[in-house]
Amino acid sequence: MRPWQRVGRRLLLDLNTEMKMSWTHATPLALLAAFVAVSLSPEADSAAVASSRDSVMNPQGPLRRIFMKEAEAANFFRRRSRRAVKSQDELDAEQRQVLAADERKREFHEEKRNEFESYAEEDNDEVNERSRESTEQWREFHYDGMHPPHESNHHSN
Numbered sequence: 001m002r003p004w005q006r007v008g009r010r011l012l013l014d015l016n017t018e019m020k021m022s023w024t025h026a027t028p029l030a031l032l033a034a035f036v037a038v039s040l041s042p043e044a045d046s047a048a049v050a051s052s053r054d055s056v057m058n059p060q061g062p063l064r065r066i067f068m069k070e071a072e073a074a075n076f077f078r079r080r081s082r083r084a085v086k087s088q089d090e091l092d093a094e095q096r097q098v099l100a101a102d103e104r105k106r107e108f109h110e111e112k113r114n115e116f117e118s119y120a121e122e123d124n125d126e127v128n129e130r131s132r133e134s135t136e137q138w139r140e141f142h143y144d145g146m147h148p149p150h151e152s153n154h155h156s157n
Contacts, residue, residue, distance in 0.1 A: 068076075086094075
């Protein structure tokens with residue numbers, strides 16, 4: 001190995017060592033910066049688990065409407081068993097829901113049918129137009145000038 005090659009190699013090794021040192025210093029700094037940013041953000045407080053058990057026992061806001069006390073829940077199930085006869089109001093409400101769902105389904109299918117009919121009609125018109133154009137082109141190409149064109153060649157008396 002020639003002397004100038006050794007110098008170049010040593011220079012590369014020194015640069016490589018400096019790069020490793022800079023990475024080892026930069027990594028903890030980046031992690032520390034990320035930790036500080038996350039801990040100071042307002043979302044961190046909302047994601048944290050509440051430490052008090054009081055908020056679980058007495059929910060506030062929308063949770064209050066979802067959960068009910070044990071006595072109320074037992075009362076609800078006692079009043080309404082699986083085999084209990086439904087009141088006329090409940091039957092009427094269920095029937096209204098079924099009829100409303102049927103009406104929505106009927107309207108949906110009617111709209112889809114109308115869309116398909118208009119699409120089919122437009123498609124049929126396009127096919128007829130292309131067919132008429134190609135027929136006209138064929139007649140123009142094959143017209144020999146000896147006989148009258150097909151449009152005026154009507155068998156009339």
